[in-house]
Amino acid sequence: MKAVKASIGKPLPVGAYIETCDNSGAKIIKITAVIGHKTVKGRYPAAGVSDLISAAVKKGKPDMRKQVVFGVIVRQRKEYRRPDGTRIKFEDNSVVIVKDKKGNPKGTLLKGPIAKEVVERWPAIAKIASVVV
Numbered sequence: 302m303k304a305v306k307a308s309i310g311k312p313l314p315v316g317a318y319i320e321t322c323d324n325s326g327a328k329i330i331k332i333t334a335v336i337g338h339k340t341v342k343g344r345y346p347a348a349g350v351s352d353l354i355s356a357a358v359k360k361g362k363p364d365m366r367k368q369v370v371f372g373v374i375v376r377q378r379k380e381y382r383r384p385d386g387t388r389i390k391f392e393d394n395s396v397v398i399v400k401d402k403k404g405n406p407k408g409t410l411l412k413g414p415i416a417k418e419v420v421e422r423w424p425a426i427a428k429i430a431s432v433v434v
Contacts (some may be wrong), residue, residue, distance in 0.1 A: 302337070302353070305418045311347035312379035313339065313394060322375065325354065325398040326362035327379030330372060333357055350377050351419045353402065372396040373404060373423055376414045389416070397426055399403065 313319065313332060316336070321327050334355040338346040343386035348354050354372050358365050371390070375397050398407045404423040414434040420427040427433070 303311075303422045305351055305422060305434075307350075307379040307418055308312065309314045309349040309351070309377075309418065310379050311349040311352075312377055312407060313349065314345045314347040316345075317394075319356075319362075319372075319374070319396050321372070321393050321398055322395040322412045323397050323406060324410045325369065325406075325408035326365040327358040327360075327398055329358075329360040330370065330398075332360050333369065347373055349379075350374055350381065350416045351422045353399075353404070354396070356396070358434050365373040368402070368412055370407075371399045371402060373399055373419060373426060375411075375426070376413065390433075392418070399426075 317332050330423040332354050335346040335348045336353040352374050356372050358368050376391035376395040378386045382388050399405050405425045414432040
């Protein structure tokens with residue numbers, strides 16, 4: 302996993318419910334862990350754009366519900382700063398379900414824009430992204 306150049310805040314703690322933006326069958330997921338997160342004792346792990354998470358499917362197709370899946374966060378409401386000085390924020394928090402820790406997406410179609418930081422870190426998601434911001 303490559304490092305991201307932007308200074309991204311971590312607004313989505315463990316326990317947050319997020320919508321998915323792909324056609325994998327899951328609609329709403331709950332974050333259970335942030336993969337590779339390091340923090341101080343007693344602090345909840347939190348995730349931001351382009352972070353890999355482990356999550357439980359709460360709403361979706363019956364065969365997907367109650368499954369534990371991996372996901373990559375592609376949009377966040379909290380604004381963050383890019384190295385050129387611009388600040389970016391999105392309308393909603395959203396995640397893409399992936400098959401494995403390498404980042405191969407489970408779905409074949411992504412709805413809405415995807416952050417540029419995600420495209421840099423996860424090339425498999427970049428292949429099926431329609432709009433990159």
